[in-house]
Amino acid sequence: MDMALLKDLGLTDSEVKVYLALLELGSTTKGPIVERSGVASSKVYELLEKLAQKGLVSEVIQSGVKHFEAAPPARIMDYVKEKEARLEEQKVALEALLPTLESKRSLVGVGSETQVFKGMNGAKTAFDDILQQLKKGEGYTVLGISDFTPHFERFVVHFHKGRAGRGIRCKILVNEVAGDIGKKLAKTKLTEVRYVRKELFTPVVFILYKDTTLISIGLDEVFVQVRSKNLTKGLEAYANYLWRMGKKD
Numbered sequence: 001m002d003m004a005l006l007k008d009l010g011l012t013d014s015e016v017k018v019y020l021a022l023l024e025l026g027s028t029t030k031g032p033i034v035e036r037s038g039v040a041s042s043k044v045y046e047l048l049e050k051l052a053q054k055g056l057v058s059e060v061i062q063s064g065v066k067h068f069e070a071a072p073p074a075r076i077m078d079y080v081k082e083k084e085a086r087l088e089e090q091k092v093a094l095e096a097l098l099p100t101l102e103s104k105r106s107l108v109g110v111g112s113e114t115q116v117f118k119g120m121n122g123a124k125t126a127f128d129d130i131l132q133q134l135k136k137g138e139g140y141t142v143l144g145i146s147d148f149t150p151h152f153e154r155f156v157v158h159f160h161k162g163r164a165g166r167g168i169r170c171k172i173l174v175n176e177v178a179g180d181i182g183k184k185l186a187k188t189k190l191t192e193v194r195y196v197r198k199e200l201f202t203p204v205v206f207i208l209y210k211d212t213t214l215i216s217i218g219l220d221e222v223f224v225q226v227r228s229k230n231l232t233k234g235l236e237a238y239a240n241y242l243w244r245m246g247k248k249d
Contacts, residue, residue: 009080011054014039018047019056022070027060029067054079117223120155126214126223127159131166133210139169139190140209143239144202145182146175152218157184164189173242175201186249194246208236 006016014037021036022028033048034041048068051057056071056079117126134140148156163170169190174182176198186193207214213232215224226232 006076009076010083012047014043014047015051018044019051019070022057022068023073027062027067027069029065033068055082113227115225117225119221120151123152123155123216123221123223126216126225129212129225130207130209130214131163131168133212134168136167137169139171140207141236141239141243142170142172143206143208143235143242144175144196144200145172145185145205146178146201146203148178148181148218149221152221153181156181156218157188160185160188160191164191171239171243173239173246177201183249194243194248196242196246200242206235206239208232208239 006019007013011019017037017039018033021033025032025036030041030044033039034044037044039047048057048059052059055075057068058071059066059068061067117123130140160170167190169192170188171192172182172185172194174185174193174195176195179195182193182195185191203217203219205216205218207216209232211227211229211232213226213228213235215226217223
């Protein structure tokens with residue numbers, strides 16, 4: 001029997017063994033539980049207590065001896081719902097705490113320095129900052145799209161759909177060698193695409209928003225975020241020049 005799901009829900013391997021043993025034994029004492037579950041005798045009471053706290057085990061005294069019984073399996077669903085409720089409460093509390101945490105982060109100067117993110121989880125963190133910094137109706141510029149790995153291309157297309165859904169505009173300069181990518185992105189709402197000559201090919205993409213430059217090296221899945229007004233302003237001037245020279249599809 002595959003009990004991996006029970007572990008995914010937050011039960012330990014030993015807790016699963018004890019709970020399954022109780023389902024098979026019915027109301028019973030410590031000894032049969034140890035024998036059926038195979039867990040250490042010294043750990044049984046601790047495990048039973050943890051299961052009781054989760055509402056999955058009950059106990060009763062019979063003739064001065066403790067007997068334990070598994071709660072009906074349907075109780076596991078109640079346990080999941082309780083976990084979801086607690087998680088929602090934690091989410092609300094965290095949202096209230098975030099401004100305080102961000103203020104502490106700014107105090108140590110992280111907000112004006114360079115950060116490097118790697119891998120697709122890093123890409124999500126780096127790109128999410130764009131959505132956090134920009135409001136509906138605002139826009140930003142992407143300079144130099146040329147070549148992506150297939151899965152990073154899927155990520156980028158998905159991101160732009162979500163970005164447009166938030167009402168954020170985007171101007172994208174695409175190298176001619178990446179015409180297919182440009183056509184896909186051009187179909188996204190609130191998106192303008194222009195093409196620059198293939199001689200300007202570069203594997204690096206510059207994403208310019210607010211006072212931030214995100215340098216995306218998609219082929220290596222490396223993303224460098226630089227908080228610098230001067231850098232971003234300088235690259236925006238260059239991007240605006242290329243935009244005027246760029247071709248529409």
